[in-house]
Amino acid sequence: xxxxxxxxxxxxxxxxxxxxxxxxxYLVEKRNHPSVDMIYQELVQNIPTxxxxxVYNILNLFLEKGLAVMITIDENETRYDADTSLxxxxxxxxxxxxxxxxxxxxxxxxxxxDGFEINESxxxxxxxxxxxxx
Amino acid sequence: xxxxxxxxxxxxxxxxxxxxxxxxxYLVEKRNHPSVDMIYQELVQNIPTxxxxxVYNILNLFLEKGLAVMITIDENETRYDADTSLxxxxxxxxxxxxxxxxxxxxxxxxxxxDGFEINESxxxxxxxxxxxxx
DNA sequence: TTCATTTTTGTAATCATTCTAAATTTATAC
DNA sequence: GTATAAATTTAGAATGATTACAAAAATGAA
Ligand SMILES: [Mn+2]
Ligand SMILES: [Mn+2]
Ligand SMILES: [Zn+2]
Ligand SMILES: [Zn+2]
Numbered sequence: 001x002x003x004x005x006x007x008x009x010x011x012x013x014x015x016x017x018x019x020x021x022x023x024x025x026y027l028v029e030k031r032n033h034p035s036v037d038m039i040y041q042e043l044v045q046n047i048p049t050x051x052x053x054x055v056y057n058i059l060n061l062f063l064e065k066g067l068a069v070m071i072t073i074d075e076n077e078t079r080y081d082a083d084t085s086l087x088x089x090x091x092x093x094x095x096x097x098x099x100x101x102x103x104x105x106x107x108x109x110x111x112x113x114d115g116f117e118i119n120e121s122x123x124x125x126x127x128x129x130x131x132x133x134x
Numbered sequence: 135x136x137x138x139x140x141x142x143x144x145x146x147x148x149x150x151x152x153x154x155x156x157x158x159x160y161l162v163e164k165r166n167h168p169s170v171d172m173i174y175q176e177l178v179q180n181i182p183t184x185x186x187x188x189v190y191n192i193l194n195l196f197l198e199k200g201l202a203v204m205i206t207i208d209e210n211e212t213r214y215d216a217d218t219s220l221x222x223x224x225x226x227x228x229x230x231x232x233x234x235x236x237x238x239x240x241x242x243x244x245x246x247x248d249g250f251e252i253n254e255s256x257x258x259x260x261x262x263x264x265x266x267x268x
Numbered sequence: 269t270t271c272a273t274t275t276t277t278g279t280a281a282t283c284a285t286t287c288t289a290a291a292t293t294t295a296t297a298c
Numbered sequence: 299g300t301a302t303a304a305a306t307t308t309a310g311a312a313t314g315a316t317t318a319c320a321a322a323a324a325t326g327a328a
Contacts, residue, residue, distance in 0.1 A: 017275065017324090036315080051277045056316065072206045073256075076285080077315070090250055101246045112235045115264035116224055122207075122258040130249035151294090151306065170284080185308045190285065210316080211284070275324070286313070293306065298299105 012065040022047065023058045027068060027082035033089070033098040035077045073098060073124040088123035094132035101125070146199040156181065157192045161202060161216035167223065167232040169211045207232060207258040222257035228266035235259070 005024055006016035014020060026039050036055050044050045059080055062068035071079040073091045079098060086108065088101035101123070108121055139158050140150035148154060160173050170189050178184045193214055196202035205213040207225045213232060220242065222235035235257070242255055 015274080015325095019276075049277075053278075053317085054276055057276080060317095070209065072209055075204065075206055075212065078209065088244070088246075090247070093253065101244065103244055103246060107241055107244070110222075110235065110237055110241070112222075112237060113224070113259065115267070116259065117262040117267050118259050119227065119261040120259065122256070122260075124256040124258075125247065125250065125252050125254065126256075127253040128251040133249070133251050149294095149305080153307075183308075187286085187309075188307055191307080194286095270328085272327085273325080275322100277320100277322070279319090279321105281318070282316080284313105284315090287311080289309100289311105291306100291308070293304100295302100295304070297302075 009067070012067045014061060014065055014067065019043075019047070019050070019054055020058050020061075023055060024062070024067070024082065027080060031083070031100075033071055033073075033079040033081050035074070035079055037077070039080075069120075071098070071124075072122070073126070086121060088125065090125045090127070090129065092129035092132050093126055094128055097129060099129060143201070146201045148195060148199055148201065153177075153181070153184070153188055154192050154195070157189060158196070158201070158216065161214060165217070165234075167205055167207075167213040167215050169208070169213055171211070173214075203254075205232070205258075206256070207260070220255060222259065224259045224261070224263065226263035226266050227260055228262055231263060233263060 005021050005028075009016040009020060009024065022043050023039060026034065026042060032038070036052065036059065040050065040052045040055045043055070059068065062080070062082075063070055066084065068080050068082050069084050071081050071089060073079060073089050083100070086103070086105050088103050090099045090101055091097070092099070103123065108123075139155050139162075143150040143154060143158065156177050157173060160168065160176060166172070170186065170193065173193075174184065174186045174189045177189070193202065196214070196216075197204055200218065202214050202216050203218050205215050205223060207213060207223050217234070220237070220239050222237050224233045224235055225231070226233070237257065242257075
């Protein structure tokens, strides 16, 4: 289990440094679509010398190597997701939580996309989550 | 035709100042999902005293009054759209153009959204547009 | 060890957006 | 009309996320 992440990083052409493993661990354990700052604030508690630039560098490397995707559901802060499969997101305007929406990939194939070559797909909803609807 | 826009603004509770009319005119005529800077660079040619802050103010007012929507398909610059109907967008990674995708609203009603109260829906695709696929 | 390469760090720079207070314009009262 | 109040616009400073950059530290091979 503890050995899985280094191998996964290596499989994506990423040398598994301690910091990189910790960032990836954060993404897969929390599954909270964090911002750079959320990751930094958590990891800096155990890695006091951690630089926020390092978190940026690592996340950009993950994006480049296809190990994570960027979520732009928040207008002024990039969020990250280690789940690179095709799925949608919902952001609650009250509790600010970002939830996964499991969607049928077939529903994503729109006829109006004929002629376009698709590299990325993003589906975002915003509103109130079930708990915040009280 | 020239009188329609002031009335539309008034209907949305917006006093139709000259600047506001010009910004709205830009949005509906160009239909290019512009950034603040794109609007500013165009309008400042005829309104030399125009401030970029004014463009920000006006667009934020439009968003607040439901006269336009914010498009976050570009990671580092907000885009705006005067078409507030439910439709998707495609951004070409080559020519940087943003295209409308007319989609069947029925297809947006996912069963996994039960319990969520939806205020906004965004569907973005990125890749190559038909022309850039050569 | 030595030396080269990679990774991390701290700080400065960039850039989009917001804040703020003054200036200008527009509307209202007299 | 003028005076006054309110709304709009403006310029520049402040903010905040992200990137650039160059030095420091860690890693790994010879
Ligand atoms: Mn997700
Ligand atoms: Mn559109
Ligand atoms: Zn909520
Ligand atoms: Zn194109």
